[in-house]
Amino acid sequence: MKDPLKEALQEQLIAGRRSQILDAATRVFATKGFHPTTIKDIAREAGVADGTIYNYFTNKTALLLGILDRLNETDQRATDFSQLTDISQVSKGEFRSFMMAYIAHRMLIFKADEFRIFKVLISEIMVNQELREQYRQKIVEPTMKMAEVYFQQWAEKRVLRPTNVRLTIRAISGLILGLMVEYVMGDETLEEEWETLPAFITDLILDGLRSTQA
Amino acid sequence: MKDPLKEALQEQLIAGRRSQILDAATRVFATKGFHPTTIKDIAREAGVADGTIYNYFTNKTALLLGILDRLNETDQRATDFSQLTDISQVSKGEFRSFMMAYIAHRMLIFKADEFRIFKVLISEIMVNQELREQYRQKIVEPTMKMAEVYFQQWAEKRVLRPTNVRLTIRAISGLILGLMVEYVMGDETLEEEWETLPAFITDLILDGLRSTQA
Amino acid sequence: MKDPLKEALQEQLIAGRRSQILDAATRVFATKGFHPTTIKDIAREAGVADGTIYNYFTNKTALLLGILDRLNETDQRATDFSQLTDISQVSKGEFRSFMMAYIAHRMLIFKADEFRIFKVLISEIMVNQELREQYRQKIVEPTMKMAEVYFQQWAEKRVLRPTNVRLTIRAISGLILGLMVEYVMGDETLEEEWETLPAFITDLILDGLRSTQA
Amino acid sequence: MKDPLKEALQEQLIAGRRSQILDAATRVFATKGFHPTTIKDIAREAGVADGTIYNYFTNKTALLLGILDRLNETDQRATDFSQLTDISQVSKGEFRSFMMAYIAHRMLIFKADEFRIFKVLISEIMVNQELREQYRQKIVEPTMKMAEVYFQQWAEKRVLRPTNVRLTIRAISGLILGLMVEYVMGDETLEEEWETLPAFITDLILDGLRSTQA
DNA sequence: GATGAATGAGTGTTCATTCAT
DNA sequence: AATGAATGAACACTCATTCAT
Numbered sequence: 001m002k003d004p005l006k007e008a009l010q011e012q013l014i015a016g017r018r019s020q021i022l023d024a025a026t027r028v029f030a031t032k033g034f035h036p037t038t039i040k041d042i043a044r045e046a047g048v049a050d051g052t053i054y055n056y057f058t059n060k061t062a063l064l065l066g067i068l069d070r071l072n073e074t075d076q077r078a079t080d081f082s083q084l085t086d087i088s089q090v091s092k093g094e095f096r097s098f099m100m101a102y103i104a105h106r107m108l109i110f111k112a113d114e115f116r117i118f119k120v121l122i123s124e125i126m127v128n129q130e131l132r133e134q135y136r137q138k139i140v141e142p143t144m145k146m147a148e149v150y151f152q153q154w155a156e157k158r159v160l161r162p163t164n165v166r167l168t169i170r171a172i173s174g175l176i177l178g179l180m181v182e183y184v185m186g187d188e189t190l191e192e193e194w195e196t197l198p199a200f201i202t203d204l205i206l207d208g209l210r211s212t213q214a
Numbered sequence: 215m216k217d218p219l220k221e222a223l224q225e226q227l228i229a230g231r232r233s234q235i236l237d238a239a240t241r242v243f244a245t246k247g248f249h250p251t252t253i254k255d256i257a258r259e260a261g262v263a264d265g266t267i268y269n270y271f272t273n274k275t276a277l278l279l280g281i282l283d284r285l286n287e288t289d290q291r292a293t294d295f296s297q298l299t300d301i302s303q304v305s306k307g308e309f310r311s312f313m314m315a316y317i318a319h320r321m322l323i324f325k326a327d328e329f330r331i332f333k334v335l336i337s338e339i340m341v342n343q344e345l346r347e348q349y350r351q352k353i354v355e356p357t358m359k360m361a362e363v364y365f366q367q368w369a370e371k372r373v374l375r376p377t378n379v380r381l382t383i384r385a386i387s388g389l390i391l392g393l394m395v396e397y398v399m400g401d402e403t404l405e406e407e408w409e410t411l412p413a414f415i416t417d418l419i420l421d422g423l424r425s426t427q428a
Numbered sequence: 429m430k431d432p433l434k435e436a437l438q439e440q441l442i443a444g445r446r447s448q449i450l451d452a453a454t455r456v457f458a459t460k461g462f463h464p465t466t467i468k469d470i471a472r473e474a475g476v477a478d479g480t481i482y483n484y485f486t487n488k489t490a491l492l493l494g495i496l497d498r499l500n501e502t503d504q505r506a507t508d509f510s511q512l513t514d515i516s517q518v519s520k521g522e523f524r525s526f527m528m529a530y531i532a533h534r535m536l537i538f539k540a541d542e543f544r545i546f547k548v549l550i551s552e553i554m555v556n557q558e559l560r561e562q563y564r565q566k567i568v569e570p571t572m573k574m575a576e577v578y579f580q581q582w583a584e585k586r587v588l589r590p591t592n593v594r595l596t597i598r599a600i601s602g603l604i605l606g607l608m609v610e611y612v613m614g615d616e617t618l619e620e621e622w623e624t625l626p627a628f629i630t631d632l633i634l635d636g637l638r639s640t641q642a
Numbered sequence: 643m644k645d646p647l648k649e650a651l652q653e654q655l656i657a658g659r660r661s662q663i664l665d666a667a668t669r670v671f672a673t674k675g676f677h678p679t680t681i682k683d684i685a686r687e688a689g690v691a692d693g694t695i696y697n698y699f700t701n702k703t704a705l706l707l708g709i710l711d712r713l714n715e716t717d718q719r720a721t722d723f724s725q726l727t728d729i730s731q732v733s734k735g736e737f738r739s740f741m742m743a744y745i746a747h748r749m750l751i752f753k754a755d756e757f758r759i760f761k762v763l764i765s766e767i768m769v770n771q772e773l774r775e776q777y778r779q780k781i782v783e784p785t786m787k788m789a790e791v792y793f794q795q796w797a798e799k800r801v802l803r804p805t806n807v808r809l810t811i812r813a814i815s816g817l818i819l820g821l822m823v824e825y826v827m828g829d830e831t832l833e834e835e836w837e838t839l840p841a842f843i844t845d846l847i848l849d850g851l852r853s854t855q856a
Numbered sequence: 857g858a859t860g861a862a863t864g865a866g867t868g869t870t871c872a873t874t875c876a877t
Numbered sequence: 878a879a880t881g882a883a884t885g886a887a888c889a890c891t892c893a894t895t896c897a898t
Contacts, residue, residue: 035249035341038891040893050859050893051859051860052859052860055857119340120340122395123340127337140396160424161423170393170401170403171414173392174392174393174395175392177396178387178389178390178395185339185350185354189384190384205423206422206424208418209422210306210420210421228882253869257885263885265883268870269882274868274869445878467873476879478872479874479880480881482874483879547768550768551764551765554765554768554826555762560828564828589849594835595835595839598829598832599842599843602821602823603820606816606817609768610816613774615778615812621806628813629813632813632847636848636849636850638734638849656861681889693862693863693864693890693892694863696891697860697862
């Protein structure tokens with residue numbers, strides 16, 4: 001097996017199998033939730049034997065990790081800031097629309113399946129330390145780091161007023177996360193207004209609640 | 215057993231037992247999580263037999279519901295707004311400090327046990343429909359309703375700028391909820407700054423991010 | 429408590445309570461079966477506390493025994509042969525109608541509740557030795573003994589052809605019992621023809637199947 | 643696994659396992675009864691793990707059904723009437739001995755283990771609807787149907803006197819069933835005379851009880 | 857690599873029975 | 878005698894994981 005061609009082909013096959021299994025797992029988890037889903041369910045959905053799954057994932061939790069990873073990749077491709085000429089050079093006016101676009105993006109990722117996989121992930125992350133740490137290291141922290149850089153520059157250029165950048169970022173992402181959790185809880189107002197929320201949130205964050213009356 | 219004195223005593227005893235079991239359940243759930251905890255664990259911790267638990271709660275989930283209820287009661291007593299002469303008459307200056315006090319209160323309830331019971335509750339609420347609905351009906355909706363009334367009045371009196379009150383409320387509570395979830399994920403910045411957050415959040419929400427420079 | 433009047437009253441009360449509980453047990457057993465019925469079910473139906481039942485019956489099985497006993501008493505009163513001037517003096521013609529009446533009687537006792545309590549009794553008798561022995565001693569054997577006396581006399585008087593009386597009796601009662609069991613199994617033919625069966629059985633037993641053609 | 647040879651082997655293995663488990667279940671049920679027997683008991687007796695049983699039977703009741711099925715197969719092989727040149731052509735004399743042989747056969751099947759498995763089956767059939775229906779559909783009704791055909795022919799050929807064939811069949815099978823139940827109850831007379839019963843029963847059914855004296 | 861039969865630890869829940877009041 | 882809260886043993890069934898083929 002020193003043949004580099006064969007090796008490449010092998011990797012392709014392995015990646016394909018992994019993908020096939022993760023697809024199945026995502027569907028079943030979204031439908032039944034994590035604990036109620038059995039490996040048999042996933043194997044049947046993927047059209048493989050139970051044991052085969054263990055050739056690609058060490059255990060049931062690893063499937064969730066795999067799903068998380070894929071979501072992350074997909075997401076990073078989607079939000080590839082480098083498309084923008086220079087994100088750090090946005091003006092005040094552009095900033096508002098950039099902000100809104102970003103918020104809208106985040107609020108719609110999980111909307112696709114009505115937050116069914118989001119529910120499962122959050123639920124398990126709350127309670128499973130390994131998953132939580134992987135999530136933080138691979139997704140949360142890199143995102144935060146990157147955001148800090150931009151916000152720092154914006155603050156220096158007075159696009160934003162001076163403020164604690166790290167807390168600001170955490171507040172904004174927390175706001176989005178919290179709204180998604182509230183949506184999942186079954187809040188009808190959020191359900192009705194989900195489409196208008198990005199604009200609303202952007203205004204709230206940029207302008208605040210305070211009356212500007214004399 | 216038609217004796218009203220005896221009946222009252224009975225009720226006391228029953229309430230006491232319930233409390234004793236819920237205390238135990240809270241401790242064990244906080245330590246081990248929901249699923250990993252067995253009824254036997256709780257029974258042992260409460261110093262009763264397994265079966266006794268089922269004389270007071272129909273099943274394991276009902277224990278979580280019971281915990282939720284108690285938190286709610288405790289919380290309602292704590293945030294009894296009626297202490298204030300008239301909450302709807304607060305001036306702009308008072309509003310900021312009122313807001314901050316409220317946010318601080320919310321952010322500290324679950325901090326007491328380092329969010330251990332919060333984790334378990336959120337995790338299970340995400341995934342257990344019955345629990346989710348009870349939570350929404352008994353806690354979320356009443357709170358939202360009450361908040362709407364006040365915010366409406368404040369908006370009318372121009373303490374706040376005109377805005378969609380219902381979305382505003384959901385944004386604020388979502389922000390707090392989201393920050394707690396992020397904290398639970400292990401965010402170190404939030405851990406360090408948790409005490410300063412209420413002030414920060416209040417300013418952010420009232421004043422916004424926008425640079426006020428010309 | 430040496431007062432004989434009071435004692436008698438006591439006994440009346442006790443008998444009443446027993447009866448009340450047995451009534452309840454019969455109803456519930458007939459509806460849900462033996463094992464699926466809980467003492468709580470019976471207590472509720474009887475309008476007493478769980479513990480009270482144990483003041484009158486040593487355990488759940490004893491309730492079944494009690495039901496059996498009552499059926500027996502009721503039955504013996506009903507089939508009190510002594511009403512007949514002299515059962516052993518019946519002629520051939522009378523014998524056929526007596527036989528038929530007896531068979532009809534046996535086949536209808538349990539029909540009243542569509543064999544629901546019969547099912548439960550037979551099921552448990554098959555499997556519970558104590559119940560089985562009680563049933564044999566208190567019901568089966570006395571009945572067999574009595575029947576033997578009469579059949580012996582009838583055989584001697586040539587109302588019947590000479591035959592092994594004990595086996596004959598067991599065959600006849602077995603036939604009735606077996607038909608009831610088959611009915612319970614859900615045999616539709618038996619269901620439709622149950623009313624005509626006593627006559628049919630009587631003819632079969634008395635005349636046999638053999639063609640009387642030359 | 644599309645290899646037909648391997649598939650056949652698989653089926654052999656599966657059938658063998660099923661058999662092994664049913665053997666064990668039969669032994670344990672016969673000894674302890676149905677309810678007192680635990681899956682663990684059966685697993686231990688069969689030399690497999692608890693869970694393995696559930697790879698072959700959906701639940702505990704299915705084991706009883708399996709036992710019933712096997713008895714049925716065994717029985718059908720044993721009573722393969724086709725051995726006889728033509729069962730419907732039997733003469734009057736042959737009929738008596740055929741009848742006796744059949745009755746003897748039926749009365750001895752369950753005698754092998756002293757009716758221990760019979761007890762358990764009857765007890766559970768009385769009380770478990772699914773089992774009862776399966777028993778009726780798979781065993782009772784086919785047997786009855788077949789018997790009706792033959793009895794009809796015999797009646798037409800005057801081997802038997804004209805009579806209601808369906809009731810006759812039910813009476814005969816009821817008689818055998820009833821005697822087995824009485825035996826199980828502990829009747830000593832039946833125990834002593836069990837061997838002579840087939841002849842006795844045959845005579846009773848064919849000739850009746852009636853005195854043939856003038 | 858793929859299979860899927862075998863494993864057996866693990867647990868929520870029930871309920872007959874007891875007994876202090 | 879009546880009560881009904883407390884008990885705790887008992888059990889069917891599930892399912893993640895392993896491993897021989």
